[in-house]
Amino acid sequence: MTASSPAEPNAPILLEARDVVKHFPIRTAQGRQQVRAVDGVSLKVRTGETLGLVGESGCGKSTFGRCLVKLIDPTSGSVLFDGEDITHMSRRELRSRRTGFQMIFQDPYASLNPRRRAAATVEEPMRTHGMGTDQEIRARAIHLLQTVGFDESYANRYPHEFSGGQRQRLGIARALALSPRLLIADEPVSALDVSIQAQVLNLLADLQEEQKLTYVFIAHDLAVVHHIADRIGVMYLGELVELGGSTEVYNNPRHPYTEALLSAIPVIDTDTEVRERIVLTGDLPNPIDKPSGCAFSPRCRYAQDICRVEKPLLQIQLDGREVACHFPVATGAK
Amino acid sequence: MWRFAGRRALAAVLVLFAISVMVFLIFFATPGADPAARIAGRNASQETLAQVRASFGFDKPMYMQYGLMMRHLFIDRDLTSFVNRGSQVIPQITQAIPVTLSLVIGAAVIWMVLGIIMGVAATAGRGTAVDPIIMVFGVIGVSLPVYWLGEVVNLITQSRLHDSWFAWVPPLGYAPLSDGVGTWALHLVLPWMTLAVLYAGIYARVLRSEMVGAMNEDYVRMARAKGIGEGRVLIRHALRTSLIVIVSLFGLDFGALIGGAALLTEVVFGLQGVGKLTYDSLQNFDLPVILGCVLYAAFFVVVANFIVDLAYAWLDPRVRHV
Amino acid sequence: MSEPLLEVRNLRVSFRTRTGTVTAVDGISFTVDPGEVVGLVGESGSGKSVSMLTVLRLIDNPNCVIEGEVLFKGNDLLTMSDADLRSIRGREIAMIFQDPMTALTPVYTAGWHISEQIRAHEKVSKKAANDRAIQLLTSVGIPNAESRVNSYPHEFSGGMRQRVVIAMALSCNPSLLIADEPTTALDVTIQAQILELLRDLQSEFGASIVLITHDMGVVSQMANRVMVMYGGRLVEAGSRLDVMREPAHPYTWGLMGSIPPTDGTRAVRLAAIPGAPISPSDSDRDRCLFAPRCTFATDSCRPQPGLIEHRPGHSDACIIPFSERAQRRTEALAPMRART
Ligand SMILES: Nc1ncnc2c1ncn2[C@@H]1O[C@H](COP(=O)(O)OP(=O)(O)OP(=O)(O)O)[C@@H](O)[C@H]1O
Ligand SMILES: Nc1ncnc2c1ncn2[C@@H]1O[C@H](COP(=O)(O)OP(=O)(O)OP(=O)(O)O)[C@@H](O)[C@H]1O
Numbered sequence: 001m002t003a004s005s006p007a008e009p010n011a012p013i014l015l016e017a018r019d020v021v022k023h024f025p026i027r028t029a030q031g032r033q034q035v036r037a038v039d040g041v042s043l044k045v046r047t048g049e050t051l052g053l054v055g056e057s058g059c060g061k062s063t064f065g066r067c068l069v070k071l072i073d074p075t076s077g078s079v080l081f082d083g084e085d086i087t088h089m090s091r092r093e094l095r096s097r098r099t100g101f102q103m104i105f106q107d108p109y110a111s112l113n114p115r116r117r118a119a120a121t122v123e124e125p126m127r128t129h130g131m132g133t134d135q136e137i138r139a140r141a142i143h144l145l146q147t148v149g150f151d152e153s154y155a156n157r158y159p160h161e162f163s164g165g166q167r168q169r170l171g172i173a174r175a176l177a178l179s180p181r182l183l184i185a186d187e188p189v190s191a192l193d194v195s196i197q198a199q200v201l202n203l204l205a206d207l208q209e210e211q212k213l214t215y216v217f218i219a220h221d222l223a224v225v226h227h228i229a230d231r232i233g234v235m236y237l238g239e240l241v242e243l244g245g246s247t248e249v250y251n252n253p254r255h256p257y258t259e260a261l262l263s264a265i266p267v268i269d270t271d272t273e274v275r276e277r278i279v280l281t282g283d284l285p286n287p288i289d290k291p292s293g294c295a296f297s298p299r300c301r302y303a304q305d306i307c308r309v310e311k312p313l314l315q316i317q318l319d320g321r322e323v324a325c326h327f328p329v330a331t332g333a334k
Numbered sequence: 335m336w337r338f339a340g341r342r343a344l345a346a347v348l349v350l351f352a353i354s355v356m357v358f359l360i361f362f363a364t365p366g367a368d369p370a371a372r373i374a375g376r377n378a379s380q381e382t383l384a385q386v387r388a389s390f391g392f393d394k395p396m397y398m399q400y401g402l403m404m405r406h407l408f409i410d411r412d413l414t415s416f417v418n419r420g421s422q423v424i425p426q427i428t429q430a431i432p433v434t435l436s437l438v439i440g441a442a443v444i445w446m447v448l449g450i451i452m453g454v455a456a457t458a459g460r461g462t463a464v465d466p467i468i469m470v471f472g473v474i475g476v477s478l479p480v481y482w483l484g485e486v487v488n489l490i491t492q493s494r495l496h497d498s499w500f501a502w503v504p505p506l507g508y509a510p511l512s513d514g515v516g517t518w519a520l521h522l523v524l525p526w527m528t529l530a531v532l533y534a535g536i537y538a539r540v541l542r543s544e545m546v547g548a549m550n551e552d553y554v555r556m557a558r559a560k561g562i563g564e565g566r567v568l569i570r571h572a573l574r575t576s577l578i579v580i581v582s583l584f585g586l587d588f589g590a591l592i593g594g595a596a597l598l599t600e601v602v603f604g605l606q607g608v609g610k611l612t613y614d615s616l617q618n619f620d621l622p623v624i625l626g627c628v629l630y631a632a633f634f635v636v637v638a639n640f641i642v643d644l645a646y647a648w649l650d651p652r653v654r655h656v
Numbered sequence: 657m658s659e660p661l662l663e664v665r666n667l668r669v670s671f672r673t674r675t676g677t678v679t680a681v682d683g684i685s686f687t688v689d690p691g692e693v694v695g696l697v698g699e700s701g702s703g704k705s706v707s708m709l710t711v712l713r714l715i716d717n718p719n720c721v722i723e724g725e726v727l728f729k730g731n732d733l734l735t736m737s738d739a740d741l742r743s744i745r746g747r748e749i750a751m752i753f754q755d756p757m758t759a760l761t762p763v764y765t766a767g768w769h770i771s772e773q774i775r776a777h778e779k780v781s782k783k784a785a786n787d788r789a790i791q792l793l794t795s796v797g798i799p800n801a802e803s804r805v806n807s808y809p810h811e812f813s814g815g816m817r818q819r820v821v822i823a824m825a826l827s828c829n830p831s832l833l834i835a836d837e838p839t840t841a842l843d844v845t846i847q848a849q850i851l852e853l854l855r856d857l858q859s860e861f862g863a864s865i866v867l868i869t870h871d872m873g874v875v876s877q878m879a880n881r882v883m884v885m886y887g888g889r890l891v892e893a894g895s896r897l898d899v900m901r902e903p904a905h906p907y908t909w910g911l912m913g914s915i916p917p918t919d920g921t922r923a924v925r926l927a928a929i930p931g932a933p934i935s936p937s938d939s940d941r942d943r944c945l946f947a948p949r950c951t952f953a954t955d956s957c958r959p960q961p962g963l964i965e966h967r968p969g970h971s972d973a974c975i976i977p978f979s980e981r982a983q984r985r986t987e988a989l990a991p992m993r994a995r996t
């Protein structure tokens with residue numbers, strides 16, 4: 001069973017990332033070095049599909065998300081939206097495409113203008129893109145605020161007068177304002193309690209069904225990603241290490257990192273269920289000084305000599321899963 | 335940081351070059367009138383015109399003309415004014431520049447110090463009477479016209495009370511630093527104050543609104559939660575982040591003032607600065623002087639902005655890489 | 657029983673706004689014992705953050721009205737002098753804020769932030785403080801801490817910033833740590849590591865922790881006691897096992913029923929509590945605030961039911977007779993579970 005309507009397998013590809021790389025220069029005691037935040041990620045997202053992205057904190061998910069909507073320029077590689085290369089587009093060309101893709105930011109407060117009231121925050125993108133008269137815009141803003149659970153008494157409040165989860169919902173309302181076709185949602189529900197989280201996830205699913213929206217959904221809560229996504233991509237140190245159907249990845253991880261990640265999900269009632277938790281040891285992943293060979297090898301319990309020398313490529317396995325590992329975990333070995 | 339400074343310096347040089355080219359095009363290459371006639375001024379004789387043509391090479395190709403102009407300005411420094419019967423232009427400018435620099439830098443120090451103190455005090459006194467009182471002073475400062483304030487100051491210090499309270503005030507005009515720092519400062523202290531009042535008012539208001547915004551930020555709350563004193567929260571956190579805005583404002587104002595916007599103050603206090611010089615030359619259509627003033631002023635404006643850029647990068651780590 | 661470390665009595669926080677009074681916290685009372693971990697859960701906007709900010713008097717809003725008492729080791733924090741309060745802030749009570757992205761002053765490095773905190777309370781040299789900062793950053797799992805200590809906030813990812821804030825809070829070994837969603841921006845492996853660190857703080861230094869979180873898994877791994885908030889009030893409080901296994905209040909039932917399944921099955925739609933959250937500007941407050949969304953609501957939900965201890969250590973604010981709770985709970989949870 002799937003939550004949202006599964007994307008038709010032959011739906012057109014809406015978003016394609018081709019070998020996207022983003023390096024940040026930083027100064028360190030050893031002089032100038034590069035943070036290899038995103039290190040060659042390629043993937044395709046079909047119209048109407050939800051792609052979940054998970055991975056260690058700092059592995060480059062947000063940076064990749066920003067590259068996808070061209071909020072930052074990738075160091076190399078390109079992003080195709082609807083078949084058009086947006087990475088090398090001029091500002092003017094891009095502006096007309098902007099309404100097509102929106103981003104919900106991880107940092108709800110930092111992305112809100114502190115001097116703008118809630119309703120104005122939601123209206124602002126509609127105004128810049130001239131989407132109707134003042135009244136229409138206002139009405140739509142109020143409607144959007146209601147969809148994310150605010151009554152009208154919230155419309156005139158400033159961001160600092162909202163709670164953490166309320167700010168997050170405000171960010172969602174703003175992203176929806178332009179009726180985008182693609183939504184990059186960076187941790188959109190992390191600050192919400194489970195009940196409102198459920199409402200928001202249901203809302204996203206409804207919108208997807210009605211408007212054939214496409215989502216790239218970045219989150220740490222694996223149960224949430226499993227629920228909302230059709231496919232899950234797992235990132236580690238700026239690379240995609242596993243990509244496959246949501247249920248398959250969740251129930252049957254093939255990359256050792258995915259396996260460790262899933263085993264660390266806190267279980268609700270610790271006294272009734274004990275499952276083996278794989279504790280990751282070894283060097284902490286460092287995007288400045290990446291290990292040779294497989295990036296995960298220093299912490300991998302299955303690592304062998306070849307892993308430290310030769311970098312495994314993302315390869316399609318027999319079951320259709322894409323895994324970047326020399327020794328993928330066997331199917332059904334959970 | 336060094337790379338950043340290097341890149342900025344390079345950019346500054348390019349800007350200067352671009353300005354000089356533009357000025358050149360405006361003065362010499364606009365089609366229509368004969369540039370020689372414009373340079374020679376009104377009612378110039380035929381010999382003067384011929385002389386001008388030769389010295390600026392108006393029969394030569396454009397880039398040669400540009401080179402010649404630069405040469406007159408910066409290498410030979412022998413640009414002559416024809417309106418004023420052959421007086422040298424560059425010495426006039428190099429005399430005016432220290433006057434303006436003294437005036438503006440002194441005033442800038444005063445208004446920055448005053449503006450920051452007022453802004454911080456108003457922020458600290460939010461919710462008490464201190465804040466509105468300071469802000470009212472700010473508004474008064476902003477709304478007093480410089481020429482009027484200057485005239486009033488002059489009236490009081492030079493005539494009405496000159497024999498009693500203000501006996502120490504020297505006559506109007508400028509005394510160079512070589513006469514001693516004391517004399518120099520004494521001559522400038524009233525012009526400084528007059529010019530600074532306006533800007534101190536503006537800066538205090540801008541800073542207050544920035545800082546009050548910053549006081550609502552999470553990082554200020556975090557700083558308080560650490561148990562550090564309110565003064566430190568105010569200065570090291572709220573003021574430090576708000577300074578970024580002040581500095582960019584400063585870059586604009588400072589550059590404009592050096593470039594001649596201090597004219598009114600210069601006129602009122604009888605200071606022969608760049609503003610006054612430009613103004614006089616405009617009145618006489620004294621093109622060579624205008625030319626010199628524009629380029630020298632541009633030079634200082636660009637240098638001031640370069641320094642502000644560095645200060646900006648030092649204040650805000652986020653701009654260092656971009 | 658030893659004297660509680662923190663005792664909050666009838667705390668009420670409201671804001672005057674353009675559109676009327678907003679009651680963010682509506683009379684809550686609770687205690688935190690030494691060495692105890694209290695989990696605080698509840699609806700988004702139910703006043704969790706505001707109530708904890710009030711404990712440290714961190715709400716700096718002239719339109720905010722605070723009533724009640726907050727006793728820390730017997731002294732009322734709300735009436736204490738600023739100087740006394742300062743020596744408690746950061747050293748005795750440390751706080752981790754909810755939004756890690758904005759909790760760091762953008763113009764200073766991670767090391768500067770941590771050193772500032774250490775040097776505010778201890779006389780140590782800059783060098784020593786910096787060394788401790790590096791050590792702390794390593795312990796919260798920042799790779800390459802020696803060079804990352806000089807990075808600015810914008811150069812860190814969301815989770816890394818959160819860890820910097822956590823390192824800062826732990827730097828003076830506080831006796832009470834208020835952690836407002838400390839792990840939301842972290843992936844589960846780092847989350848496990850941070851939770852381990854918090855447990856160390858508790859076991860080695862006997863610190864108490866108030867842990868605000870939305871993640872029931874985290875609550876059940878960490879908390880000794882759980883408190884549930886709705887609409888600015890405590891609606892249920894009890895030991896972790898009591899609340900997780902036999903939740904007593906209908907709101908808690910709804911909350912439990914909304915948790916996305918972790919067992920590998922996939923719901924068509926997630927169950928959610930129907931209706932919209934109560935608005936804190938709602939002035940009709942002398943009633944159970946959950947009643948408009950509650951399937952079991954009756955006329956007796958008005959006036960406001962008090963928090964009653966039905967069995968030792970487990971209290972809730974609901975009028976349903978305690979004997980009927982188990983049955984009602986099954987009724988409430990059945991349709992929610994059925995959808996999976
Ligand atoms: N402007 C920057 N300058 C230098 N390094 C940066 C910059 N922005 C991000 N990084 C680094 O890039 C890496 C990836 O960051 P990113 O924000 O994409 O991580 P993330 O996967 O979103 O993590 P999280 O889940 O914690 O939000 C991190 O190591 C971070 O420190
Ligand atoms: N300065 C303010 N002015 C007006 N209302 C405010 C202000 N600060 C908070 N509120 C309101 O008080 C209520 C409680 O906010 P609080 O931040 O405590 O919620 P929370 O329980 O922490 O929620 P979340 O889980 O979403 O962070 C919210 O409804 C919020 O809108």
Ligand SMILES: [Mg+2]
Binds near residue numbers: 061063813815
């Ligand atoms: Mg991120």
Ligand SMILES: [Mg+2]
Binds near residue numbers: 164165754
């Ligand atoms: Mg909160």
